[in-house]
Every structure is written in C-alpha cells, then in structure tokens.
Amino acid sequence: MSAPVYEPYLRKPKTFYEQYERKSGDPTVTHYCPGCGHGELHKMIAEAIEDLEIADRTVFISPVGCSVFAYYYFDTGNVQAAHGRAPAVGTGVQRARPHSIVISYQGDGDLAAIGLNEILQAANRGEHMAVFFVNNAIYGMTGGQMAPTTLPGMHTTTSPGGRDPRKAGNPLRLCELISQLDAPVYVARGALSGPKHILRTRKLVRKALQAQVERRGFTFVEVLSACPTGWGMNPPDAHKWILEKMAEFFPLEVFVDKTDSEPEPFEIPEEPPAEKLHELLRISTAGQVTFSPSQPVEPKYANPRIKVAGFGGQGVLLLGLGLAQCGMMEGRKVSWLPSYGPEMRGGTAHCHVNVSDHEIGSPLISRPTVVVAMNQPSLEKFEPQLVEGGLLIVNTSMVPKEPSRSDLDVLKIPASDMAKELGNPRAANMIILGAYAAYTGMIGKETALASLNTLIKRKHLVDLNRKAIELGWEFGTKARG
Amino acid sequence: MAERQDRGRVEINLDECKGCQLCITVCPVNCLEVTTKLNKQGYLPVDYKGSGCTGCGLCYYACPEPGAITVFRLKKSA
Structure with a gap:
C-alpha cells in the first residue's frame, strides 16, 4: 500500500502579497496583535x-x-x-x-x-x-x-x-x-x-x-x-x-x-471627448499653445514669487491667475494659491503666485520678490515681507501713502484711475498685468493678450481687457525707460 | 493491515504564529497544541500534534495570520 498523499486545501490566499514590505524583520507576518x-x-x-x-x-x-x-x-x-x-x-x-x-x-x-x-x-x-x-x-x-x-x-x-x-x-x-x-x-x-x-x-x-x-x-x-x-x-x-x-x-x-432580485441595470456613463470637456469646463484651447518668452528677463526679475493683494472685487485673484496663466503659456512652472475671507465682495483678498523655470516646492510664499498692492492695507501688510530690493507695484489711485522702505524697486501706477478712463474701473488688474509684463520683461505682450481667451469667461469683456493690457504695457515700457 | 489514515493534515509556520491559540479553541478533534520553544517573534507557537486532523479547516479561518496555517486534505485514491 502506497503512502497517503495530502493536497493543500486551505493556504494563504494569493490576494496577499508574499512579503509585506513595511516590516523588515518579519516580512510575512502582519502588524496586528495576537488574536486580532x-x-x-x-x-x-x-x-x-x-x-x-x-x-x-x-x-x-x-x-x-x-x-x-x-x-x-x-x-x-x-x-x-x-x-x-x-x-x-x-x-x-x-x-x-x-x-x-x-x-x-x-x-x-x-x-x-x-x-x-x-x-x-x-x-x-x-x-x-x-x-x-x-x-x-x-x-x-x-x-x-x-x-x-x-x-x-x-x-x-x-x-x-x-x-x-x-x-x-x-x-x-x-x-x-x-x-x-x-x-x-x-x-x-x-x-x-x-x-x-x-x-x-x-x-x-x-x-x-x-x-x-x-x-x-x-x-x-x-x-x-x-x-x-x-x-x-x-x-x-x-x-x-x-x-x-x-x-x-x-x-x-x-x-x-435584495440579492435574489434582478439587479437594476448598471449604466456606465460615457466619458465626454476631450474637446467636449474643454467646452463643459469653459477652458479655451488657446492656452495650450506654448508661447516662447519674447525677451530675455533681467536676472532680478526672473523666477518671481509674487503676492497680489487688495479688496475683494478688485480682481486680485484674477490678476494672480493671469500671471500664472501667462507663465504657463510660456512653458514655465507655475502655482497659484488664493487666500480670501468668506465675503464674495468687499473684505480683503490676496494670492500667492510662483512663476519659475524650476519645479516649485511650495505654493506658499512668505518672502515675496514682487508685491502688488491694490489698496492701502495691502501695502501696509505686505511691504515688510518683500525681499531686499524687491519689486513693489502700487496702485496709487487707491494708495495715498508712500512706501516706507527705501531699498525697494517701486513701480507706481494709477491703475484704478486709468481703468475708470477706459470705461470700467474693474479693469485695473489687467492694466497692472500689462505694466508688470512690460516693466520686468517676464511676460511677452502677445502672451498676455492671448491669455485673456482663457481668463475672461464673459467674451464681451475680452476687448476691454485687451485695451487694459495694452495701456498697462505702454505705461510699463515708459517706466522701464 | 495498515492503520487508518487521517483525512487531513495541518502545517503551521512556527515563526508566523503569534500564539493566540484561537485555532486550539475551534479545533473539534483537539489535534493542536502549544509548543514550548519561543519563536522568532517571541511567542510560544502552536503546532500540529502529528495525527488526528480531519482537514475541516476551522483552525485556518480562526487564525488571524494569513500565512501561518496551511490545511491539507487526503487525496482520494482513484
């Protein structure tokens, strides 16, 4: 009579890894207590x-x-x-x-x-x-x-x-x-x-x-x-x-x-094609064209860490988005981090924008190289944070006070007044975008104008904002000298 | 005449056993026992007594360690 043959009946299920990587000493036992x-x-x-x-x-x-x-x-x-x-x-x-x-x-x-x-x-x-x-x-x-x-x-x-x-x-x-x-x-x-x-x-x-x-x-x-x-x-x-x-x-x-009854038909929703997705999310495909930076950037303006601040409703967050959008369109790495209160209008708002040739470690900015102060409280709050020799852009229409530091590179622009003349005071943010682009050379004019297709959801306002960017560009070019 | 063959057999990986003894509490034929030598983890593992297993598999399901117990069943001769 031959020896009895035993076959495996119950063994470790294959769904488990053979070795559990977390435990170096005993890689085949779980971390659970005995009897768990x-x-x-x-x-x-x-x-x-x-x-x-x-x-x-x-x-x-x-x-x-x-x-x-x-x-x-x-x-x-x-x-x-x-x-x-x-x-x-x-x-x-x-x-x-x-x-x-x-x-x-x-x-x-x-x-x-x-x-x-x-x-x-x-x-x-x-x-x-x-x-x-x-x-x-x-x-x-x-x-x-x-x-x-x-x-x-x-x-x-x-x-x-x-x-x-x-x-x-x-x-x-x-x-x-x-x-x-x-x-x-x-x-x-x-x-x-x-x-x-x-x-x-x-x-x-x-x-x-x-x-x-x-x-x-x-x-x-x-x-x-x-x-x-x-x-x-x-x-x-x-x-x-x-x-x-x-x-x-x-x-x-x-x-x-209810597992004996007929299951309800399981419908897998169709995925919309990419073009349709853009339409649904109202994303312009214009942003996908890569613009090459139109001019060499002065080293002191390269890889800016920007804080844009002002009243809610001044377009502070949109200006930040615009800066990031332009950077992205020119093939740079960008981040945009908004910070605002619960108010939809009024209150204060600011955002952190990184535009860099290198990967960005943190979207948070504690020592900005550029501060855009759209109103007086923003100047008081963020001027002290600027790095030495940093760029301070002041909307003088809303900021009567002079900056207190003397080491800064200051660009004064009566953006709100200029926007009012243009027909809409809310275009001040795009005037500043144009002025920043021209003054520092960080953003090409064509890029700035093209970014509006993505930034401005209400198409009838694109033209106004184009004019605002051009006005700002002119101002920035003159200031650069 | 040969002895009656066990219908099952249990193999216990002594180093994976944490000595909780739940397998012993569910084994209907009492064919498992606590050993006397500490394993790598510092527990006194349970082992098969060597005979009596019916291959019911209860110890396997009571055991919390995925790989500690393997249960074998006697292959029916053709």
Whole structure:
C-alpha cells in the first residue's frame, strides 16, 4: 500500500502579497496583535477576492485605525483615506473607474464616529461598494478609548467607570441604522467567534463581494471582532466575550437582502471627448499653445514669487491667475494659491503666485520678490515681507501713502484711475498685468493678450481687457525707460 | 493491515504564529497544541500534534495570520 498523499486545501490566499514590505524583520507576518479580528477578516476578504478572480479590478480603501496599513497586505488597487472618509473616496474611485470593485474597510471609530456622515450618505446614494465594518467596541489603535459602539457599562480608558448611557448615549447599531435606508441591497452582521459564526461571517463576506460582481449596489457587512489587547483579555476569552456580551447588544442577523432580485441595470456613463470637456469646463484651447518668452528677463526679475493683494472685487485673484496663466503659456512652472475671507465682495483678498523655470516646492510664499498692492492695507501688510530690493507695484489711485522702505524697486501706477478712463474701473488688474509684463520683461505682450481667451469667461469683456493690457504695457515700457 | 489514515493534515509556520491559540479553541478533534520553544517573534507557537486532523479547516479561518496555517486534505485514491 502506497503512502497517503495530502493536497493543500486551505493556504494563504494569493490576494496577499508574499512579503509585506513595511516590516523588515518579519516580512510575512502582519502588524496586528495576537488574536486580532482584522487578520481573520482580511483572510476571508482575500480568499473571496481570489475565488471571484477580481483582484485586478478591486480597489481597497484603507481607513484610519489599526487597519490603516491594509495596503501593505492586499495585492489589489489601494487607496488610504483620511479618517472616516473611505466611503467618500470609494465613491470617487467608483465614479472614475466604474468597472472597479470598491471595498471600503473601516473600523468603528472611523465609520461610526468621525465618518458617520460619509457612510450614511454613501449608503443612501446606493454607491456600488462593499463596506466591511469591523466593530470591536473600542478605539483600538489609540489605546482603547470609548467608541460609539462601546457597550453600556464597558470600561475603557475614557470611560473608566463604565460607559454611562445617560451621558454617553447607547451604542450605535449601524446595521439597523443603515437598513432603514432604501438603497442598500445587503446589510448583515456577523461575528468572528466560534466555528459557527466564523464560517457564517465568511459567507456574509462572500455574498457582499458577489453582489459587487453582479453590480447590485451598496452592501454593508458589520463584523463583531475581538480586540484582546484593548479589552485586556487573552484571545480565547475575548472571542467568548464577543458572543456572550457583544452579540446580545448587536444581534447577528441579515437585515436587508435584495440579492435574489434582478439587479437594476448598471449604466456606465460615457466619458465626454476631450474637446467636449474643454467646452463643459469653459477652458479655451488657446492656452495650450506654448508661447516662447519674447525677451530675455533681467536676472532680478526672473523666477518671481509674487503676492497680489487688495479688496475683494478688485480682481486680485484674477490678476494672480493671469500671471500664472501667462507663465504657463510660456512653458514655465507655475502655482497659484488664493487666500480670501468668506465675503464674495468687499473684505480683503490676496494670492500667492510662483512663476519659475524650476519645479516649485511650495505654493506658499512668505518672502515675496514682487508685491502688488491694490489698496492701502495691502501695502501696509505686505511691504515688510518683500525681499531686499524687491519689486513693489502700487496702485496709487487707491494708495495715498508712500512706501516706507527705501531699498525697494517701486513701480507706481494709477491703475484704478486709468481703468475708470477706459470705461470700467474693474479693469485695473489687467492694466497692472500689462505694466508688470512690460516693466520686468517676464511676460511677452502677445502672451498676455492671448491669455485673456482663457481668463475672461464673459467674451464681451475680452476687448476691454485687451485695451487694459495694452495701456498697462505702454505705461510699463515708459517706466522701464 | 495498515492503520487508518487521517483525512487531513495541518502545517503551521512556527515563526508566523503569534500564539493566540484561537485555532486550539475551534479545533473539534483537539489535534493542536502549544509548543514550548519561543519563536522568532517571541511567542510560544502552536503546532500540529502529528495525527488526528480531519482537514475541516476551522483552525485556518480562526487564525488571524494569513500565512501561518496551511490545511491539507487526503487525496482520494482513484
């Protein structure tokens, strides 16, 4: 009689990486504590992904919490989202890549506290994603604080006397909450404890992912999971506690199951062609032509860090955009960072503009080389920030005061008065753009004029702004001497 | 006459085991035991006793480590 032959029956799912790069010493073990439920659920999900052959189109959204590093384990697409935002990120992934299978994996602190809005809205919209909600009644990663799912009377580091429902409310039952909505197609709760419930949970996981493959919609599987470290128990006791205590409060049921009915047709919206996209976003293709810088720039004006400041409504942000747009059209690297108050008109506004021949490290500018002061407060606020010998452009129509520093290169221009003469005081910003272009040589005249096609949304105003740029250009040329 | 063959076999990667013993709690035939030698991670790992496994796979699903347990089943002779 020959020796018995054994075949592998259950082994590490192929969905896992062979080695987890984060751990240098033991690259094949997870970072989870002994007895942690995350590992068990990871395995069930990985097994289902492998069996359904969807690894290549699965996008796994890792949360914040102990499972923040899930992307080190799952050989799928991966995104790590900000705390509680996994369903929002998943929505984006699903909309941009409609063929993908989106998995939002979240803990109770992540999903039931800071992310409660995101999960309810995503569920209500019926987003096509499988949410796996790991409920261990505690904030595990941060050291065992009270979570929205902490049981009444349960001791945690922030409820040392036990959770008092009169002060902290009762635990949130998420499955029950979500099953009240119309859209979800599958809502169920399982537990990772004991043979019966472990195998049942495995089925829930598979059903949820199968529903994604069938394009059914939003599925939500809550899993009661042990945190032996946070609960201060050994793993076998922790597993017992799940069924004895947690399951009493969180019934292990299937709350919604519409997976037998015919799924609604899943329509993938057609992507508009590039030309159409430009039209929709009102982007002029004129900006795509590269203009060559028309003249050599004096070294002291090269690679400017510009702050443009004034009242809201003076076109401060648009002037900044114009400077960046022109730089971009001439093949330079640019950044534009606006800063303004809640007022749509009035208030103050300023923006930071970098135009550079090199890559830009930060869009934020603390030591500008150029300051455009459209009004008095802006001069007072930003003149001190200018580098030594920096360029100060002053709209003298609105700034009666003289600059206080003597080391600066000052260009005074009554832009608002000039614009008023032109017929519209709001064109002062483009007069300054023209003057800056001519005075420093940083921007060619043709570039400045062409940029208007992109900058000015209301086409009947393009002509006025052309005149403004030409007027400014003339002024700047004269001032340069 | 040959002894009755086990229907299954378990292989445990001793260095990946964290000694949580959940596998022991779910094993219906009690064929797993805690060893006495600390592994690389500093845990006392669980190992197969060497006989009795039915290949049910419960230990595999109870184990939180992806690669620690592999379950084998007896190949049915043709």
